Amino acid sequence: MKKEWFTISVYAENNVGLLNRISGIFLKRHINIESLNVSKSEIENVSKFTIVVNTTEDWTRKIVQQIEKQIEVIKAFFHDDDEIIYQESALFKVASHLLFDERQIQNIIKESNSQIVTVSRDFFVLAKSGRRHEIDEMHEALLPYGIMQFVRSGRIAVSKAEMPISKLLKNFYQD
Amino acid sequence: METLKEKNKDAKKTTAMKVSGAEAIIHCLLAEGVDILYGYPGGAIMPVYDELYKFQDKLTHILTRHEQGATHAAQGFARVTGRVGVAMATSGPGATNLVTGLADAQIDSTPMVCITGQVTRHLLGSDAFQETDIIGISTPVTKWNYQITKAEEIPEILAKAFYIARSGRPGPVLVDITKNAQFDELDFSYEHCTGIRSYNPVPKPNTEAIDAAAKLINEAKKPMIVFGQGVILGQAEDELKELIEKSGIPAAWTILGLSALDSDHPLNVGMVGMHGNYAPNMLTNECDVLIAIGMRFDDRVTGNLDTYAKQAKVIHFEIDPAEINKNVTADVAVLGNSKETLGMILPKIKENKHEAWHNEFKKRYKIEFDAVIKDELHPTKEGMTMAEVINEINTASGHKAVIVSDVGQHQMIACRYSKFKQSKSNITSGGLGTMGFALPAAIGAKMGAMDREVVAIIGDGGYQMTIQELGTIFQNKTPVKIVVLNNEHLGMVRQWQELFFESRYASTVMSNPNFVKIAEGYDITAKKITDRKDLKATIAEMLASKDAYFLEVRVEKEDNVFPMIPSGASVSDIRLK
Numbered sequence: 010m011k012k013e014w015f016t017i018s019v020y021a022e023n024n025v026g027l028l029n030r031i032s033g034i035f036l037k038r039h040i041n042i043e044s045l046n047v048s049k050s051e052i053e054n055v056s057k058f059t060i061v062v063n064t065t066e067d068w069t070r071k072i073v074q075q076i077e078k079q080i081e082v083i084k085a086f087f088h089d090d091d092e093i094i095y096q097e098s099a100l101f102k103v104a105s106h107l108l109f110d111e112r113q114i115q116n117i118i119k120e121s122n123s124q125i126v127t128v129s130r131d132f133f134v135l136a137k138s139g140r141r142h143e144i145d146e147m148h149e150a151l152l153p154y155g156i157m158q159f160v161r162s163g164r165i166a167v168s169k170a171e172m173p174i175s176k177l178l179k180n181f182y183q184d
Numbered sequence: 185m186e187t188l189k190e191k192n193k194d195a196k197k198t199t200a201m202k203v204s205g206a207e208a209i210i211h212c213l214l215a216e217g218v219d220i221l222y223g224y225p226g227g228a229i230m231p232v233y234d235e236l237y238k239f240q241d242k243l244t245h246i247l248t249r250h251e252q253g254a255t256h257a258a259q260g261f262a263r264v265t266g267r268v269g270v271a272m273a274t275s276g277p278g279a280t281n282l283v284t285g286l287a288d289a290q291i292d293s294t295p296m297v298c299i300t301g302q303v304t305r306h307l308l309g310s311d312a313f314q315e316t317d318i319i320g321i322s323t324p325v326t327k328w329n330y331q332i333t334k335a336e337e338i339p340e341i342l343a344k345a346f347y348i349a350r351s352g353r354p355g356p357v358l359v360d361i362t363k364n365a366q367f368d369e370l371d372f373s374y375e376h377c378t379g380i381r382s383y384n385p386v387p388k389p390n391t392e393a394i395d396a397a398a399k400l401i402n403e404a405k406k407p408m409i410v411f412g413q414g415v416i417l418g419q420a421e422d423e424l425k426e427l428i429e430k431s432g433i434p435a436a437w438t439i440l441g442l443s444a445l446d447s448d449h450p451l452n453v454g455m456v457g458m459h460g461n462y463a464p465n466m467l468t469n470e471c472d473v474l475i476a477i478g479m480r481f482d483d484r485v486t487g488n489l490d491t492y493a494k495q496a497k498v499i500h501f502e503i504d505p506a507e508i509n510k511n512v513t514a515d516v517a518v519l520g521n522s523k524e525t526l527g528m529i530l531p532k533i534k535e536n537k538h539e540a541w542h543n544e545f546k547k548r549y550k551i552e553f554d555a556v557i558k559d560e561l562h563p564t565k566e567g568m569t570m571a572e573v574i575n576e577i578n579t580a581s582g583h584k585a586v587i588v589s590d591v592g593q594h595q596m597i598a599c600r601y602s603k604f605k606q607s608k609s610n611i612t613s614g615g616l617g618t619m620g621f622a623l624p625a626a627i628g629a630k631m632g633a634m635d636r637e638v639v640a641i642i643g644d645g646g647y648q649m650t651i652q653e654l655g656t657i658f659q660n661k662t663p664v665k666i667v668v669l670n671n672e673h674l675g676m677v678r679q680w681q682e683l684f685f686e687s688r689y690a691s692t693v694m695s696n697p698n699f700v701k702i703a704e705g706y707d708i709t710a711k712k713i714t715d716r717k718d719l720k721a722t723i724a725e726m727l728a729s730k731d732a733y734f735l736e737v738r739v740e741k742e743d744n745v746f747p748m749i750p751s752g753a754s755v756s757d758i759r760l761k
C-alpha cells in the first residue's frame with residue numbers, strides 16, 4: 010500500500026502523561042511523527058493533539074485505534090489532506106540592515122503575504138502562516154540573504170466534516 | 185455485564201472522616217473488596233505498611249520474596265477468581281521489579297492494581313534516593329497509570345484505578361503515590377467509579393453485525409470456532425457451549441481460552457497455534473467461516489498471516505475495537521462483551537449438525553494421535569515424557585485441579601494434555617511467555633481458590649527464575665503442589681537449536697542443584713523420581729498431601745514438542761515430527 014499524508018486529530022483530557030502514552034504508540038511501530046501540535050480545543054478542558062504522519066492508510070487506522078484505546082482519549086480521527094483545512098506557521102528572524110540594503114527583501118515580504126511582527130535595531134521578525142510549500146518557498150527566497158533564526162510550527166487543522174465530540178460527551182452524561 | 189446504571193445503584197458514598205493518606209489507601213482497598221494483596225516494603229511505602237499492620241485483621245498482606253513474585257501472585261489470584269489482583273512495592277528498585285508482571289498482565293488482559301511508593305513530592309525530579317520514573321517506565325505496559333502527589337487525590341484515583349483495571353478489556357493499572365501524600369491528612373470519603381467520560385469499556389453491540397454474523401454462520405458449510413480468553417473474562421462459557429451445541433460447530437481454543445469449554449466436549453477439537461493440535465490448525469485453512477470469539481489472532485496462533493484462513497469469511501467477536509482488523513481482517517466484526525453478543529446471536533442461530541465436517545477433525549486427530557500423542561502418553565522408550573506426567577496428574581486429580589504452567593516445552597505439553605471440566609483452571613503466561621511466572625502465580629491462585637487443588641508445572645529453567653518464592657510458601661504454609669519437569673536443558677530453546685540451528689546448544693544445558701534439598705530447606709515435603717514405575721504412586725502421594733509438596737520428575741533430556749508450526753510458516757505447514 011502506498012504512503013500518504015494523514016492528519017490525526019485526538020481529543021483528550023488534559024493529562025500530563027498522555028503525550029508519553031501517545032508517542033509510545035508511534036515509537037512501537039517505528040512511525041515518524043512528522044509534526045505535532047497540542048492545544049486547547051473547542052471544548053472546555055479538552056485538549057487537541059494534531060499529529061501528521063506519512064504512512065499507509067492501514068497503519069494510520071491501526072494507530073488511531075490504539076490511540077483511541079487510551080483511557081484519557083475521548084476520540085481520535087484521521088483525515089487525508091483533501092478532508093481538512095490546514096496550516097502551519099513560521100517565524101523568520103532576519104538582520105535589520107537587509108530591509109534597507111536589499112530591495113528584494115521588501116518584495117519577498119509582500120509576495121509571501123507575511124507580516125512583520127517586530128523590528129529592532131539588529132533584527133526584524135517575519136511571521137508566515139500557510140501551507141508547508143509556501144513557507145518553504147519563502148524560506149528559499151530569504152536564504153541567500155541570511156536567516157538568523159527559523160522555526161516552523163506543527164500543522165494545525167480543522168476537518169471539513171464534523172468531529173462530534175460534544176455529542177459524545179453529552180451522551181456520556183445522559184446514560 | 186455491568187452497565188453504568190447498575191453500578192450507580194451500589195456506588196455508595198462513605199461519610200467523610202479525617203485520616204492520613206496511607207490510611208485512606210487501606211480504606212480504598214477495603215471499599216473495593218480487597219482482602220489480600222502481595223508486596224514488599226521499603227522506605228517510600230512505609231506509611232502504608234504501618235497501616236497494613238493496623239488493619240491486618242481485615243486485609244492480609246503476603247510478603248513475597250521479590251516484587252516480581254508479588255505481581256505474578258496477584259495475577260494468579262486474578263486469573264482464578266476473576267477479581268482484581270493487588271500488588272504493592274516501594275519506589276525505585278521495588279517499582280522497577282514490577283515491570284515484568286505489569287507487561288505480562290497487560291498482554292494477557294489480567295485485572296491488576298499495583299501501588300508503588302514514591303519519593304516525597306518536593307524531591308521529584310532531583311534523582312533522590314530510590315527515585316525512579318516508574319510512570320514513564322510503566323506507561324507502555326499499563327492500561328493506565330497515575331502519580332498521586334496530594335493526599336486528597338487518593339480516593340478518586342484509586343476508585344478509578346480499580347474501575348479501569350476490571351472493566352472492559354481488563355488490564356494492569358499502576359498508581360504511584362509520593363510519600364508526602366501518604367503522610368498528609370485528608371477528609372476521606374469514598375465513591376466507586378462508575379464511568380469515565382473519555383473511556384468506553386464495553387462497546388454497544390450492533391444488531392446489524394449480529395444479524396450478518398448469524399447469516400454467515402447459518403449458511404456456512406464448514407464453519408469453525410476459535411475462542412480465547414475473552415470468553416472467560418466475559419463469563420460467557422455457557423453461551424459459548426450453547427452456541428456450539430446448537431450450531432454443531434467444532435470449536436478450538438487458544439492457550440488462554442483453555443478451560444472455558446469442557447475438554448471432553450465432543451465438539452472441542454483442541455488447541456490452535458504453534459504447538460496446537462493438527463486438526464484445528466490444518467482446517468483453519470479449509471474452513472469457510474472462521475468464528476473468532478474473544479481472541480486476538482496472536483502470531484503464535486496464526487503463523488504466517490499471508491496464508492492464514494484466506495479462504496474463509498472471518499467473524500470476530502471482540503470487546504476491544506483496537507483488535508478489529510489489527511492482524512486479520514474481519515468480514516463481520518461483532519463488538520461488545522462476549523456474554524452479551526453471544527447471548528444476542530444465539531436465538532438467531534439455526535440448529536445444525538456438521539457431521540461430515542466434524543469428521544474431518546476426527547480424521548486428523550487420528551493422524552496426530554498415531555504420529556505424536558500415542559507415543560507421548562504411552563511411551564515405549566525408557567525415559568519419561570512430560571506428557572505422561574501431565575496426564576497422570578490430570579487423571580489422578582479427576583481433571584479438577586487448577587494447572588499453573590510456566591514457559592517452555594512443559595507449558596505446551598501441559599496445555600496440550602491437561603483436561604479441564606471447569607473454567608478459569610488453566611493459568612499460564614500466554615502473551616509474554618514469562619519464565620518464572622508459575623511458582624508465584626500458583627501461590628496467588630491457591631490463595632484465590634483454597635478449596636481447589638493447585639498444581640504448578642515448571643521447567644528446571646523457569647523454576648530457578650523465581651525459586652525464592654518457596655519462602656512465601658514456607659511462611660504462609662500455602663499448600664501448592666510444585667512439579668518440576670527436569671530435562672536438564674532450557675528445553676524449548678534447545679528444541680529450536682536442534683531444529684533451526686543445527687543442534688548448536690548455546691547456553692541451554694543446565695547443571696542443576698539438588699532441588700529436593702532446596703525444597704526441604706523450606707520445610708516442604710520433596711521427592712524426586714527418575715523411574716516410570718514410581719510415577720503413579722508419587723503423584724497420588726503428592727495429591728493426597730494437605731501441605732505443599734515438591735516433586736521433581738526427571739524426564740527425557742532431548743524430547744521435542746510436536747506438532748509444530750515453525751515460526752513464520754503457515755498453519756497448514758504444521759509438522760508432526
Ligand SMILES: Cc1ncc(C[n+]2csc(CCOP(=O)(O)OP(=O)(O)O)c2C)c(N)n1
Pocket residue numbers: 590591592593594595617618619620642643644645646647669671673674675676677
Ligand atoms: C524471562 C524469560 N527469559 C527467557 C525466555 C526464553 N525462553 C523461552 S522457553 C525457554 C526455556 C525454558 O526452559 P525450562 O524452564 O527448563 O523449560 P522446558 O522448555 O525445558 O520445559 C527460554 C529460555 C523466556 N520465555 N522468558
